């Protein structure tokens with residue numbers, strides 16, 4: 001299955017992938033001075049080409065082929081109806097320069113999606129412009145920056161817990177803020193006293209990932225928000241992991257001021273292959289004037305883009321963001337319904353806790369308490385055999401599973417971070433658990449074998465440094 005030659009090697013003189021009707025006009029050769037030499041292309045039939053690319057696609061792991069428990073990434077199954085809706089001609093062929101009058105359907109969809117996301121998160125307004133999660137963070141932080149400027153005094157620092165996503169300090173830095181690391185407590189969550197100690201009037205606010213990257217709910221979130229607000233700061237919520245809490249809590253009601261979502265995680269758009277994604281940002285009333293333009297407005301039954309917002313941070317994307325992703329998220333939300341979304345969160349949390357409980361005597365579990373949508377183990381139980389998280393992750397490929405996220409979050413040594421998502425059946429999750437147990441057994445019985453895994457995929461154990469520095473993209 002993996003032995004696929006290059007198209008050049010499959011080329012056969014005279015083979016052709018298309019049939020043209022016989023010409024009924026006299027043949028005239030083009031002037032070679034104008035056209036240059038004919039391009040050299042492989043000569044192949046349609047079937048040769050189809051098989052070539054389908055076979056190549058099977059070299060990659062995909063959610064449609066198997067369980068993909070990559071922590072913090074929410075690689076859940078994406079219902080195909082979302083693709084069908086996004087491919088409808090009116091959506092797929094919509095032109096960004098067509099003007100409001102000829103784009104009423106697209107504008108209505110955007111307006112209604114903003115309303116739905118506002119309802120899910122508990123905020124009065126949303127922008128759909130950012131292209132992904134980290135871009136949403138930048139958008140939100142620019143709004144916080146603009147809000148402080150409007151208050152008359154700019155601040156220089158941002159508090160960032162050690163359990164925040166790695167993109168958080170990067171986004172704060174891009175805005176010119178200096179990030180201040182806040183240590184989480186022994187339970188893996190933020191302690192109000194630590195925040196109170198660090199929060200001062202030169203600090204613009206805090207960026208909180210909730211649930212955090214340990215898969216834990218920040219139980220002191222309300223208190224932390226109060227502390228930051230009391231010193232004139234704002235609270236940024238990283239809601240990329242909303243799939244654990246949608247329908248259960250509304251971040252807007254907890255004291256958070258700005259929140260981004262990842263449509264390509266929680267709202268079921270395929271991702272992991274480089275995009276496109278979408279990272280809408282929801283805000284409280286006070287921050288609405290700073291939202292990016294253009295904004296979608298509804299008057300009577302007509303929709304239009306407005307740009308006349310004096311305090312706006314400006315444009316964050318060409319045109320209006322990634323429209324096809326918005327269509328997929330809209331289709332997903334409508335087909336799930338409110339109860340369906342709540343149920344999805346419940347199952348995501350149930351599945352992660354099931355894995356946590358099933359594996360906590362096999363692997364080391366540094367925070368043994370109820371988790372949200374993901375759980376974090378380490379390689380402590382196999383270290384005595386000189387086996388690491390990386391070895392276990394690689395071996396999982398031989399069992400047909402995508403490895404979990406490894407060595408992240410950084411607060412845990414050699415993290416092995418599993419996010420099953422709500423779309424996996426108990427049968428598949430049980431198979432995953434059995435695979436991990438078999439690997440841990442093998443660590444004791446045949447560690448050398450484990451160290452050279454995987455054996456079955458097209459690409460086996462890579463020299464990771466060379467692979468990163470001198471990538472060979474030929475296969």
Ligand SMILES: *Cc1c(COP(=O)(O)O)cnc(C)c1O
Pocket residue numbers: 072073132133134135165167209238240241262277279
């Ligand atoms: C995935 C993720 C991000 C970044 O989202 P991108 O779309 O990859 O930019 C930010 N925060 C958290 C918690 C995430 O899980």
